[in-house]
Amino acid sequence: MSCDLKDDLGRFLHWGPITLLSLTLIVTWTVMDMNSMWWNPVKSPASLINYGLIWFHTFGTLYYFIKSLMVGPGFLPLRWYPNTVRDTEFLQFCHRCNGYKAPRSHHCRRCDRCVMKMDHHCPWINNCVGWSNQASFVYFLLFFLSGSIQGSIIIIFGVIQGIQKQWYIRQGLYHMATVRLTPTNLMACVFSMGVMTGTGLASIKLLYMQIKVILKNQTEIESWIVKKAVFRRNAYPGNRIKAFVFPYNLGWSANWREVFLYSGDGIWWPVLPGCDQYTLTREQLEQKKDKRARTRLYKCTRPATGHWVPIFSQGLWVSLKIPCTDDPRIALQPGDLIQVTRIQDYWLYGERRISEEEKLKGRKGAIKGWFPSCCAMEIFDENPEYEEILFYNIAEEEPHKRDEENIIINPKIASDFPSQDGKPQKRLRKN
Ligand SMILES: [Zn+2]
Numbered sequence: 001m002s003c004d005l006k007d008d009l010g011r012f013l014h015w016g017p018i019t020l021l022s023l024t025l026i027v028t029w030t031v032m033d034m035n036s037m038w039w040n041p042v043k044s045p046a047s048l049i050n051y052g053l054i055w056f057h058t059f060g061t062l063y064y065f066i067k068s069l070m071v072g073p074g075f076l077p078l079r080w081y082p083n084t085v086r087d088t089e090f091l092q093f094c095h096r097c098n099g100y101k102a103p104r105s106h107h108c109r110r111c112d113r114c115v116m117k118m119d120h121h122c123p124w125i126n127n128c129v130g131w132s133n134q135a136s137f138v139y140f141l142l143f144f145l146s147g148s149i150q151g152s153i154i155i156i157f158g159v160i161q162g163i164q165k166q167w168y169i170r171q172g173l174y175h176m177a178t179v180r181l182t183p184t185n186l187m188a189c190v191f192s193m194g195v196m197t198g199t200g201l202a203s204i205k206l207l208y209m210q211i212k213v214i215l216k217n218q219t220e221i222e223s224w225i226v227k228k229a230v231f232r233r234n235a236y237p238g239n240r241i242k243a244f245v246f247p248y249n250l251g252w253s254a255n256w257r258e259v260f261l262y263s264g265d266g267i268w269w270p271v272l273p274g275c276d277q278y279t280l281t282r283e284q285l286e287q288k289k290d291k292r293a294r295t296r297l298y299k300c301t302r303p304a305t306g307h308w309v310p311i312f313s314q315g316l317w318v319s320l321k322i323p324c325t326d327d328p329r330i331a332l333q334p335g336d337l338i339q340v341t342r343i344q345d346y347w348l349y350g351e352r353r354i355s356e357e358e359k360l361k362g363r364k365g366a367i368k369g370w371f372p373s374c375c376a377m378e379i380f381d382e383n384p385e386y387e388e389i390l391f392y393n394i395a396e397e398e399p400h401k402r403d404e405e406n407i408i409i410n411p412k413i414a415s416d417f418p419s420q421d422g423k424p425q426k427r428l429r430k431n
């Protein structure tokens with residue numbers, strides 16, 4: 001068995017695909033069972049079409065689910081370099097893949113590879129959605145949604161007919177009294193309806209997001225980059241940064257064709273006139289530079305356990321305000337130095353500096369992640385130009401934006417970016 005095939009099959013061994021396949025099996029069985037009593041396929045041509053449609057939805061869902069999972073998003077080759085060395089100055093380097101990130105590629109922590117035109121990592125397919133599986137993913141959602149609607153109709157009408165069985169008999173309508181409800185199939189119906197309602201609503205949301213992404217030719221990650229590009233220009237009007245044009249939006253029909261018909265090689269993309277292959281990556285590099293300038297140094301004053309809900313060490317309030325992301329949590333010891341890039345009410349996100357002692361002795365645990373803010377104090381010998389620290393928690397408005405940082409800004413900037421009530425979100429403290 002080839003290594004790639006082994007990897008692909010290994011992707012099935014994860015809670016996402018296992019849950020999805022198990023639920024599909026239970027729901028399909030329930031729908032088939034109810035359908036055979038409610039509208040037997042041998043009754044009429046219409047009932048036969050209805051029966052065929054159940055199989056069509058089931059196979060379509062499974063086919064595109066497996067395709068999205070096994071084809072994958074398209075991983076950038078390890079140690080990838082652009083054709084000319086000069087172009088490397090416009091690209092970010094990925095230390096995990098030991099190569100440059102092509103335009104629109106991002107490193108996925110879970111796949112541990114750079115993904116071409118990465119949109120997001122989907123736990124249900126245990127893979128990323130990106131360049132080569134976006135179309136399959138959309139088809140999967142369509143089949144899934146359409147199948148859920150058909151399944152719900154069959155179960156609802158089947159159960160109603162089952163409840164009214166005695167009434168039909170009394171009325172002499174024996175051909176309508178065909179559904180026999182038992183405790184087992186009634187339980188399966190309630191369970192399946194719950195599953196189909198929940199997953200159906202989730203797939204409507206996902207489908208809506210995917211259609212938006214495709215029509216604008218802008219992935220979720222790129223939307224965030226564009227927001228930051230606008231933010232940088234509004235926040236520092238004096239700097240006169242050249243206006244940013246997102247280079248890949250060629251109009252909705254061309255964007256649509258790019259995903260469903262000719263999707264290119266996943267590395268080089270058609271761009272708008274006046275833009276080039278590195279328009280987006282140059283902006284990303286500038287944003288990285290800004291991020292480095294915003295990084296603040298903290299010193300650990302109380303141990304942090306690295307627990308997800310540190311109720312015993314940090315109390316109830318800190319535990320109630322945990323960051324809603326699956327980023328790691330880090331354990332800290334007094335004296336540790338942490339470079340913080342994200343600030344929330346009770347939690348900070350940063351990277352612990354590795355001390356000389358640690359290099360010799362070693363130390364377990366993640367070095368990058370969240371920790372309770374009461375465990376550390378900021379060291380104010382850096383960035384003296386900021387008199388006050390304010391923060392604007394964009395993360396709350398952008399739930400999908402998991403791998404990006406909040407922005408630390410000064411009061412002037414905050415007034416340009418009000419929160420929903422029109423005010424800067426929160427003042428942390430005054431130096
Ligand atoms: Zn990478």
Ligand SMILES: [Zn+2]
Binds near residue numbers: 108110122127
């Ligand atoms: Zn991934």
